[in-house]
Every structure is written in structure tokens, then in C-alpha cells.
Amino acid sequence: MNLINHYKNTTTQFGWITIIIHWLLAFVIIGLYFLGDYMMGLTYYDSFYSLAPKIHEALGVAVLLLMLFRVVWKKLNASPNPPTTNSNLINKTSKLAHLSLYLITFLILITGLLISFSGGQGLEIFDWFTIPGPAELFENQATLAGEVHRLTALALMVLVALHTLAALKHHLIDKDTTLKNMLGVKEK
Template identity: 35%
Template sequence: MRMQIRNSRQGYGLVAVTLHWIIAFIVFAMFGLGLYMVDLDYYHPWYTDAPDLHRSIGIVLLALVSARLIWRLSNPQPAPVAGHGQLQRLAAAIVHWLLYLDLFIVMISGYLISTADGRSIDVFGLFDLPALLPAEKGREELAGIVHWYAALVLVSMAGLHAAAALKHHFIDRDETLRRMLGPSAGK
């Protein structure tokens, strides 16, 4: 069975599925990279390269999450899975929107850390994303605190989201996870 590009009432389309999994992979990889780079000392070969990579991937993530949100708002959402009550559907919707909100908090605070000194962000050597605010003493520290805690919340929520999908798949045996894997998954 060929996957449609757009969402349908039966399931998610190729664009939504692809963006979902790419974003999920990047979020967990960025969390790991962030944990790794904060402990690097000045003489480590990755001392400047890891933060540069983290910032560049963060900008790509911002573009992907923005595209995913636009795609979500411009496409029909699949019909609720049979057997999911109204409270369960409401909880799922709230969690999804909180994931988007926290993603943006993490990315905006990361941008504010990187541009606190008024310098732009070099994105893979391809272009510079300018600092939109003038340099401000103390912004980097405050943004860093927000970035750290928002990232912890994001990874925790994403982990719970994944656990819920696995529960739906293996315990409830419903279509929740299969719809995000594609129309032929699990059949």
C-alpha cells in the first residue's frame, strides 16, 4: 500500500510521519550532544565544534518543527482511534500542544544563549542567522537555565509520549502507533 503525501481521516501522510520521526530523532540526539558538550574542557578537540554543531542542528530543528506545525494546521487530522474516550483524546491533544510549546521554548532559549553577546549564529558555514536583540549581560545565564529545564521537560514528555504509543500498540492493540508508522505497518 502506497502512503499518501497528505494526512487522511484514516492516518497520517508521508510528510507528517517523516517530520515526526526526524524531529524525534533530532530531539534525543541534541539532548545527548548537549549533555556531552557541557562537560568538555577547553583543550578538548570538540570544545568549539560540539556547540557549533548543536547550534546549527538547533536552527534546522526550528525550521523542521515550524514546517511540522504549519503542516499540522493545514492538514486534516486523522479521526480518533475507535475506543478512545473524549478524556483520552483531550489529554492527547494537550500533550501534543505542550510538546510543541516546549520545543519552541527550548529552541528560542537556545537561540538567546547563542546570541546573548550580539553575534549571529553560523549555520553549518552556509549562512548566518543574525542576533535579533542587542547584546545583554545576564541573558545567556537566564536563557541557559530555561534551556536546560525546558530540555529536561521535553525529553521527559517525549519519553512518556513514546511509552504511551507503545502501550497503545502492545497492550491496547489499537492503531495509534501504526498510524504514525504508515498504512502498511504492522499488517
Template identity: 35%
Template structure:
């Protein structure tokens, strides 16, 4: 498939929606981490898990759509272009690893997974310690890597807009390009 020269509006919408949901999920769990055990902390877990489950579904839809519609290559020459492609690949890897390790971690630990009070996926009846432990490690290490990647991604986007003054930001958030 030849790559299109602009992002499809649905891809732009999904990028924005998922960015907001993901940053919210991260902010909520980091805040919850500072709180003592209790109902308020578990309320925040409820929101983190619900957003995480939503993001698990959205990332699958986004990957399928991008495979179908395609997307433009990053703007820039040689090394910058390669770096952007690698960074986007790593973001996709983290966007898959985080929600799914979260789901496995909760399920294996015997904890239910809520979805904004609409329904709940029950946890395993018998805890699966090894699986839960591995998923927990992936979630914790992956979470920290994802935070680093997002910071880098936003700094790169700002550099393109204000430093290089190219169309990178405009074609993802603007109307024209």
C-alpha cells in the same frame, strides 16, 4: 475543517525526521555538558546549534502544514484521548520554546549561530545580559521538561502498541493506516 482519518505522509516524514534531529541535539549537548572547555566541546556546540536552527525552521513548516492538512485525533476514549492531546500540545510548545530560546540565548550572549558550516548568524555586538539570562533559564528548564515529555510520549506509544494493541504506532510509522 473535519479531521482526516490518517496522517499525511509528509506529516509522518516530518515527525520521524524531527524526532531523530531532536534526540540527536539533546544527546549531543548532554554529552558536551560532561566535557571540559575546549575545541572538542565547541565542536559539539556547533552540531547542537546547527540542528537547533534546522529544528526552528522545521517546526514552523510542520505547524503551517498541520494547520493546512489537518491530522487525526488520538485513538482512544475520553481521558486517554484528552491526555494524548494535552501531551501533544505540550510537545509543540516545547518544540517551539527550545530552538527559539536557544537562538535568543546565543544571539544575546554575543555568540554566533552556525548552520552546518553553510552560513552563520552573527551574535549581537553588545551582549544583552538580562535577555540572555531569561532565554538561558527557559532553555535549561524547558530542555529538562522536553526530555521528560519525550520519555512519556515514547512510553505511551509503546503502551498503545503492545498494551492496548491499537493502531496508534501503525498509523504514524506504518504504510496501511
């Protein structure tokens, strides 16, 4: 096995930029889910009460920027062809699952912004800069957006688990190169 040495995707292999963005987003998004869940149990007197939301928001903005870059990068690059052993149904299901991962991630990011911008406040990224917020767009914005944010984050974690199981199925049962491709390993 050789590690690939290209940065752009081809019809047979993901490039390093796609691979790095995939794994970086995976780890940060999963971490954000657990941080968000942990934050929900904090009280005013917890030492992490003020810092946790700032970390969550700053990483959320970073995910938004990476996701926007990822969409542009995906449009500018080829996509590896699916394994020839895949059925038409598997290929269609895979496309639907990936589209769902993107859409739910963007919905989480938008609702996160709506929470942060509620009341017309800006989103402060530590003490570095503030992203100005628009006026509140609807009544109970923080509460409603917060509930959608929580539910879609949970839905995303379910999809991530299914995505992981599908990758393992490809690797262990189908014995194709799907997982190796996203790990940057190319068969001789």
C-alpha cells in the same frame, strides 16, 4: 499490512510527510539533548569543544525550520481521528500532551537562539552563513536563557518518554492502530 502511499494526512491515516517529519524531528531532538548534555562536560582542551556547539546550533536551526513547517503542514492537513476505543479523557490528555510537546520544543528553540545571540553576536552556521543577532535583550541573557534551555530540554525528554510509553500502550494493550499509523503501516 500495506505501506500507505499518500503524502497528505486523511481522517484515518497520517501521510508520509507528517510521518517523516515526526521521526526526523524525534531522532534529531533526542540527539540534540544528548549532544547538549555531552557538551556541558567538555573543557576548553577537548578536541570536540569548538565543533560540538556549532553542530548543536546548526541542528537547532534545522529543527526550528522543520517545526515551523510542521505547524503549517498540520494546519493545512486533516488529522486522523483518534481510535474509537479512546475515552474522552484520553483524547483530551493526548491533545494537551501534543500541545505541550510543541510549546516546550519552541521554548527550547527560542532560548537556544537567545543563548547564541547573547552579546549581540550572530549565529554562525559552520562557515556557510551567519544569522544576524539582535542586541542583548536582557541582563545575563546567556545565563538565564541557558538555564531555561537546560530545564525545558529535560522536561521535553520526560514528555518524549511519556509519549513513547503511550504509543506502546496503544499498540500492546489497546491493540489499536495508533503506532502503526505513525509508522506508515495501514491495516487491510
